[in-house]
Amino acid sequence: MRLADLSERSGVSPATIKYYLREGLLPPGRLINTTQAEYDESHLRRLRLVRAMIQIGRIPVATVREVLAHVDDDSLGLTIRLGAALWVLPHPGEPAPDAADDPDDPSLDVARKRVDDLLARLGWTTAREVGDLSPAHRALVSTLATLDRLGHPLDADDMLPYARSMEQAATYDLDRMETLPTPAEQTEYAVTAAVLFEPVLLNLRRLAQSEESARRYGL
């Protein structure tokens, strides 16, 4: 498969593929000679993953490169490999990097305490120990602080049922992940799940909301 074929089968323009190759998001093809390269199904697969991350997940190119480095890193154990890949993904709810939270903001302390309380009640001891180091934890705290400031605080009780649902979802995801044969595929699956299952959940939620609103208020 040459670059033009890769472009045709993926729907991505040749110029963009060249750009991805340059940026290291796609491994170079096998060079037949100085001016021809051969690509295979693995390139197509990787290209589709890259597109999903960038187009659907709106993930910056530099971040995609980091994530893929972890996916491809056979030297790590599965737990670390998974963690590393998901750790560098953007976490919705994080403030923009150029406007980081003021760490002295008292509303953050309040939110942090509430998250700790929630984790304790859930029995998520590992998450509790890792605490603020995890981007997911920080993003959660930051979002709760913002909700407080807007006058719509969410306490641990409010979050508990949501957390239980997400626990179920996570169990389910890992079950599916385990059916895959290699750690590389498993890690890739986890990334896909993070990037693409999240939109599924959110859009289901919005559909549910308009359904319920129609039921209550007519129309």
Added chain:
Amino acid sequence: MRLADLSERSGVSPATIKYYLREGLLPPGRLINTTQAEYDESHLRRLRLVRAMIQIGRIPVATVREVLAHVDDDSLGLTIRLGAALWVLPHPGEPAPDAADDPDDPSLDVARKRVDDLLARLGWTTAREVGDLSPAHRALVSTLATLDRLGHPLDADDMLPYARSMEQAATYDLDRMETLPTPAEQTEYAVTAAVLFEPVLLNLRRLAQSEESARRYGL
């Protein structure tokens, strides 16, 4: 309260506040004379909402303007007003606007059918009737099609438990919304919920995932 005070209390730079005024995201203050304007608590509140949408929700300025127009539009009934405000919000999972889905793509048809099946089983008749017109529906279909292409298809059975959870969440949200006194506040709450509860859910999910992964694989 003058512009500088508004800036101080919100943590937003005066230059940015001027920009928001120019862009119509913030109503102008009451002009005391040609060079001084007076702002009040409602401006502070609106400014915080705008910041949350832009910084946390990463919503484009032009979209924020549209959403606020619906929040402020007293001429509409609650259902329409809610729907309109949420309709224009970005839907995660939508492809970037400059790379819209090819409508002839057969994988989209497959995904559409699966969503219809799911909605039928859930008994979400309104969502089913509105179908493809809803951005949430379109984004869901598009995301499922991408998952198919990546070799990790999600069928209606897989989604059913997630959808039930989201149904519960939606009911809960609307209950909270109904405690607010005016339609303007209710609409604002719905927007806040869409923009800020979603990060809460997603980060809970990621925490649950690493918790469960630690349980299964140690560390």
Added chain:
DNA sequence: TCCGTAGGTGAGTGTCACTATCCAAAGCAT
């Protein structure tokens, strides 16, 4: 042999959320 095409590269494009600078009029402090 020769023309079209392949892949590689550096520079350019468009978008977007600010941000910086200027200006003249109007306080406010002394």
Added chain:
DNA sequence: ATGCTTTGGATAGTGACACTCACCTACGGA
């Protein structure tokens, strides 16, 4: 009164980012 600051208003510039274009050289088929 005087001089420093602040205001609203306007225009232009910035930096990040994901491409996208034009051009170059070297094949490779007719």
